[in-house]
Amino acid sequence: MKDKIKSKLDEIRAGNGDSVPINEITSVVESILTSMSGDISSSDFKLYHELEVLALYIDNAKLEIALLRPDEIQQEHIPSATDELDAIVAHTEEATGTILDAAEKLEELAASSDKKTAETITEAVTSIYEACNFQDITGQRITKVVKTLKHIEQKVDALISAFGEQVNDGLEEKQEADGETKKKSEERSEDEIPMHGPQLDENAQSQKEIDAILFGND
Amino acid sequence: MAVKKDMAILVVDDYKTMLRIIRNLLKQLDFNNVDEATDGSEALKKLREKDYGLVISDWNMEPMTGLQLVREVRSDKKLKKLPFIMVTAESKTDNVVAAKEAGVSNYIVKPFNAETLKQKLASVLGDF
Numbered sequence: 001m002k003d004k005i006k007s008k009l010d011e012i013r014a015g016n017g018d019s020v021p022i023n024e025i026t027s028v029v030e031s032i033l034t035s036m037s038g039d040i041s042s043s044d045f046k047l048y049h050e051l052e053v054l055a056l057y058i059d060n061a062k063l064e065i066a067l068l069r070p071d072e073i074q075q076e077h078i079p080s081a082t083d084e085l086d087a088i089v090a091h092t093e094e095a096t097g098t099i100l101d102a103a104e105k106l107e108e109l110a111a112s113s114d115k116k117t118a119e120t121i122t123e124a125v126t127s128i129y130e131a132c133n134f135q136d137i138t139g140q141r142i143t144k145v146v147k148t149l150k151h152i153e154q155k156v157d158a159l160i161s162a163f164g165e166q167v168n169d170g171l172e173e174k175q176e177a178d179g180e181t182k183k184k185s186e187e188r189s190e191d192e193i194p195m196h197g198p199q200l201d202e203n204a205q206s207q208k209e210i211d212a213i214l215f216g217n218d
Numbered sequence: 219m220a221v222k223k224d225m226a227i228l229v230v231d232d233y234k235t236m237l238r239i240i241r242n243l244l245k246q247l248d249f250n251n252v253d254e255a256t257d258g259s260e261a262l263k264k265l266r267e268k269d270y271g272l273v274i275s276d277w278n279m280e281p282m283t284g285l286q287l288v289r290e291v292r293s294d295k296k297l298k299k300l301p302f303i304m305v306t307a308e309s310k311t312d313n314v315v316a317a318k319e320a321g322v323s324n325y326i327v328k329p330f331n332a333e334t335l336k337q338k339l340a341s342v343l344g345d346f
Binding site: 096104126129130132133135137140 | 278331
């Protein structure tokens with residue numbers, strides 16, 4: 001196709017030189033279209049145009065997806081969120097265990113108390129047992145959330161696999177075009193110290209370690 | 219017939235806290251012969267090895283759920299008449315119907331209170 005158009009243009013150039021008068025442009029275009037009939041029709045042109053629009057749309061979509069930073073969602077945010085939720089379940093189970101220990105001790109005490117006291121203690125302890133049902137329910141709710149997050153993670157993973165490196169390439173191009181540069185931590189002002197919230201056990205510093213930072217090893 | 223409070227009861231739940239709570243509430247009702255399992259398959263093994271008078275089971279467990287457990291129990295020649303109470307957070311009609319069709323004797327929705335447990339036990343075992 002390219003060769004045919006080129007040879008047609010050469011033919012026109014041979015007849016008109018490089019400057020084609022405006023009134024001859026229409027006939028030149030018609031001449032090109034006519035010579036291409038059978039090879040490419042006006043509906044084909046329309047199709048190619050649609051394909052071009054589609055390609056542009058896909059490029060823009062890839063860029064928008066890249067701006068969402070799916071790699072960070074997959075590698076950082078979702079694992080962090082599921083770790084935090086698992087920690088909630090573990091800690092509430094631990095705390096509930098401590099509450100039940102105390103309740104059971106009180107119940108033992110009831111056995112050696114007078115009838116009225118024993119009834120009062122038993123009633124209170126029963127309320128504690130009933131309230132501790134919460135730990136099971138919250139645990140199940142959190143498990144549901146974790147499953148949802150893992151499902152999202154799978155979808156993001158599929159997205160990254162589908163677009164591959166193009167997602168990150170698109171993001172880099174945009175960042176360069178905008179002249180955007182990543183702020184270095186040393187350039188951060190005092191007001192921008194990041195807050196991290198409670199840490200998971202393996203990352204948390206003990207009170208002793210914090211005291212050592214504040215006061216040295218005195 | 220009077221309820222034998224020394225009967226063996228099997229409590230099945232994958233949350234240790236819930237096992238403990240149910241055990242303590244049963245103890246308050248003088249049911250002290252309580253065994254535990256953390257999923258349906260472990261429970262089924264225990265049910266085939268020892269005579270139990272009652273099963274109290276959660277639903278959502280792995281590898282075998284409480285629903286699968288009750289179906290296994292009801293299809294077992296030796297176990298099919300065993301009283302079985304489902305204790306679960308599943309509260310939709312579909313779940314309750316499925317459990318009923320599987321053959322549960324009664325159904326308690328979590329969170330539950332001590333009085334509800336007592337009532338359901340009485341409905342299955344007789345007054346005590």
